[in-house]
Amino acid sequence: MGNQMTEMLKGTLEGIVLAILARRSAYGYEITAWLRDRGFSDIAEGTIYALLVRVEQRGFVDVEKVPSEKGPPRKVYSINAKGRDQLAEFWRTWTVLAERIEQLHHTDNQQDQGA
Amino acid sequence: MGNQMTEMLKGTLEGIVLAILARRSAYGYEITAWLRDRGFSDIAEGTIYALLVRVEQRGFVDVEKVPSEKGPPRKVYSINAKGRDQLAEFWRTWTVLAERIEQLHHTDNQQDQGA
DNA sequence: CCTCGCTATTAAGCGTCGCTAGCTACCGGT
DNA sequence: ACCGGTAGCTAGCGACGCTTAATAGCGAGG
Numbered sequence: 001m002g003n004q005m006t007e008m009l010k011g012t013l014e015g016i017v018l019a020i021l022a023r024r025s026a027y028g029y030e031i032t033a034w035l036r037d038r039g040f041s042d043i044a045e046g047t048i049y050a051l052l053v054r055v056e057q058r059g060f061v062d063v064e065k066v067p068s069e070k071g072p073p074r075k076v077y078s079i080n081a082k083g084r085d086q087l088a089e090f091w092r093t094w095t096v097l098a099e100r101i102e103q104l105h106h107t108d109n110q111q112d113q114g115a
Numbered sequence: 116m117g118n119q120m121t122e123m124l125k126g127t128l129e130g131i132v133l134a135i136l137a138r139r140s141a142y143g144y145e146i147t148a149w150l151r152d153r154g155f156s157d158i159a160e161g162t163i164y165a166l167l168v169r170v171e172q173r174g175f176v177d178v179e180k181v182p183s184e185k186g187p188p189r190k191v192y193s194i195n196a197k198g199r200d201q202l203a204e205f206w207r208t209w210t211v212l213a214e215r216i217e218q219l220h221h222t223d224n225q226q227d228q229g230a
Numbered sequence: 231c232c233t234c235g236c237t238a239t240t241a242a243g244c245g246t247c248g249c250t251a252g253c254t255a256c257c258g259g260t
Numbered sequence: 261a262c263c264g265g266t267a268g269c270t271a272g273c274g275a276c277g278c279t280t281a282a283t284a285g286c287g288a289g290g
Contacts, residue, residue, distance in 0.1 A: 016216065
């Protein structure tokens with residue numbers, strides 16, 4: 001929807017997908033559907049594929065081609081050790097940023113309750 | 116520092132600066148120093164100025180030129196009504212995203228405590 | 231005097247990211 | 261034969277933050 005969310009997803013979407021893959025392996029179409037179910041309905045379809053290509057090239061995931069009963073073969077992505085390191089780094093950065101912003105949010109609300 | 120933080124700041128830095136201006140008016144150099152004090156030490160100097168130009172062009176802030184005792188005149192930015200609307204929208208988007216990501220964080224931690 | 235350093239702002243060019251739009255391809259049902 | 265759902269790929273775009281360099285005013289020190 002809003003481009004506000006679009007800009008905010010930059011830098012976080014990769015972490016989101018890695019977090020999903022940390023729970024279980026999945027393929028692009030599946031991840032997109034999963035995100036839509038979870039309320040990330042504003043994420044464009046093609047974005048996930050491009051992101052998966054990127055994380056594969058960086059060596060954060062392993063790929064396995066699996067034939068599908070209904071449609072072209074799926075590319076199933078599994079997070080690997082390097083990917084888990086990256087994910088941990090993502091959570092560290094996220095936590096730091098979220099805490100700082102939350103502090104701002106509180107002081108902001110003290111002045112502007114009508115937010 | 117890390118480009119991880121750099122990417123995450125995309126979309127959030129504007130909200131951060133608007134939140135600062137919601138507390139009190141300020142000029143670029145001052146904001147940069149303030150951010151450095153508050154732990155946002157990884158934000159580049161020039162970035163804030165470019166951002167301020169942007170929010171001014173979008174009409175989120177009013178500007179007043181004030182002579183400085185030591186150096187060239189300062190451009191003091193004040194948030195206006197439109198800017199407060201934008202800030203409120205920012206907090207809405209931020210809250211939604213932060214909640215979704217936090218949910219992922221919990222389920223992620225259940226599997227991978229050793230992050 | 232002239233340079234150094236601090237204050238303060240501006241601008242050009244770069245890389246990364248998510249989005250848009252369109253395409254390929256496989257399969258089953260009508 | 262056609263269409264819709266499944267599944268993936270890609271080129272080009274705009275937005276954002278970073279890097280780097282330039283400009284400019286002012287005070288202190290050589």
